[in-house]
Amino acid sequence: xxxxxxxxxxSFSDSESDASDVAHEKxxxxxxxxxxxxxxLSQDGAITGTVNVEFEDIxxxxxxxxxIGGGGADWPYTFRxxxxxxxxMWPENKATRMANxxxxxxxxxxxxxxxxxxxxxxxxxxxxxxxxxxxxxxxxNSANPAQLILLGQWPKDEAGVSSSASFSDIxxxxxxxxxxxxxxxxxxxxxxxxxxxxxxxxxPKGQYLAAAAIxxxxxxxxxxxxxxxxxxxxxxxxGDAIADHVWSEVQAVAPGTExxxxxxxxxxxxxxxxxxxxxxxxxxxxSTEGGFAGGLREAFDKAYLNQTQTGGSASNPVxxxxxxxxxxxxxxxxxxx
Numbered sequence: 658x659x660x661x662x663x664x665x666x667x668s669f670s671d672s673e674s675d676a677s678d679v680a681h682e683k684x685x686x687x688x689x690x691x692x693x694x695x696x697x698l699s700q701d702g703a704i705t706g707t708v709n710v711e712f713e714d715i716x717x718x719x720x721x722x723x724x725i726g727g728g729g730a731d732w733p734y735t736f737r738x739x740x741x742x743x744x745x746m747w748p749e750n751k752a753t754r755m756a757n758x759x760x761x762x763x764x765x766x767x768x769x770x771x772x773x774x775x776x777x778x779x780x781x782x783x784x785x786x787x788x789x790x791x792x793x794x795x796x797x798n799s800a801n802p803a804q805l806i807l808l809g810q811w812p813k814d815e816a817g818v819s820s821s822a823s824f825s826d827i828x829x830x831x832x833x834x835x836x837x838x839x840x841x842x843x844x845x846x847x848x849x850x851x852x853x854x855x856x857x858x859x860x861p862k863g864q865y866l867a868a869a870a871i872x873x874x875x876x877x878x879x880x881x882x883x884x885x886x887x888x889x890x891x892x893x894x895x896g897d898a899i900a901d902h903v904w905s906e907v908q909a910v911a912p913g914t915e916x917x918x919x920x921x922x923x924x925x926x927x928x929x930x931x932x933x934x935x936x937x938x939x940x941x942x943x944s945t946e947g948g949f950a951g952g953l954r955e956a957f958d959k960a961y962l963n964q965t966q967t968g969g970s971a972s973n974p975v976x977x978x979x980x981x982x983x984x985x986x987x988x989x990x991x992x993x994x
Contacts (some may be wrong), residue, residue: 693868741788779991821847879904
């Protein structure tokens with residue numbers, strides 16, 4: 658049996674990135690989840706033959722010198738890869754990565770488990786969904802495609818911007834939309850009452866819980882049926898209680914039960930439920946902005962939109978945030994309305 662887990666050891670909002678002013682989400686590192694799943698599967702008497710669980714790290718970095726502005730001044734910049742979509746599109750070694758997803762590399766995969774970047778999932782859920790779809794389509798090109806599974810993740814800090822419930826909502830919507838099974842880790846972690854704390858995310862108990870959720874989704878049984886005995890650090894009990902708890906939660910999940918109605922949580926690309934009618938021009942006086950702003954202002958004038966209005970009304974159908982500024986070049990603090 659060959660299982661591939663795809664996820665990132667780094668998050669877009671980790672301190673090493675240039676995103677110093679974003680709401681941080683700690684990376685959900687699947688490295689030790691793969692280790693725990695290897696132990697569960699390899700000691701399961703119902704599985705014959707060799708078991709191989711591998712983790713593929715999405716995170717990549719590439720320093721490049723980029724010409725900036727009309728003068729073409731050289732700017733040293735490091736491009737980084739955190740998300741499933743970036744992992745699919747990253748140009749270096751793409752052919753090898755795609756062949757691996759199709760099971761044409763070192764192993765023909767039986768299962769491929771996808772983990773998203775928590776920051777992307779929380780703030781750009783459509784990008785997470787698109788990344789899943791791209792990889793699902795590539796796997797489908799295989800002569801013997803692997804079974805794809807989405808892992809239900811949870812945030813490091815439940816008191817932060819995101820929660821296990823919000824992550825569960827997103828991953829189950831994406832899974833149901835694409836006909837992809839979801840290992841309900843977020844749901845199981847949220848209801849688990851003996852959580853541990855650790856600087857790692859997920860914690861040691863969380864790592865085993867996630868692996869047990871994947872196993873339960875694969876085989877429709879509790880990971881306690883394996884001969885592997887997990888003893889959490891600092892605990893006298895083994896992991897059977899965790900495995901059985903996970904199994905009960907996985908059994909309780911049916912398509913459409915982990916969310917209701919349309920997805921209305923505010924995010925960067927969703928305007929359908931936005932009722933504000935303020936036009937905010939984030940301008941810094943650059944030639945790039947000047948080129949775009951002229952056409953935009955003309956279009957808004959034709960729409961009879963008062964661009965200086967700060968309240969708006971039902972007759973003003975436009976809501977927009979416009980800027981070329983980035984955290985690298987032009988911070989939000991320098992903008993004007």
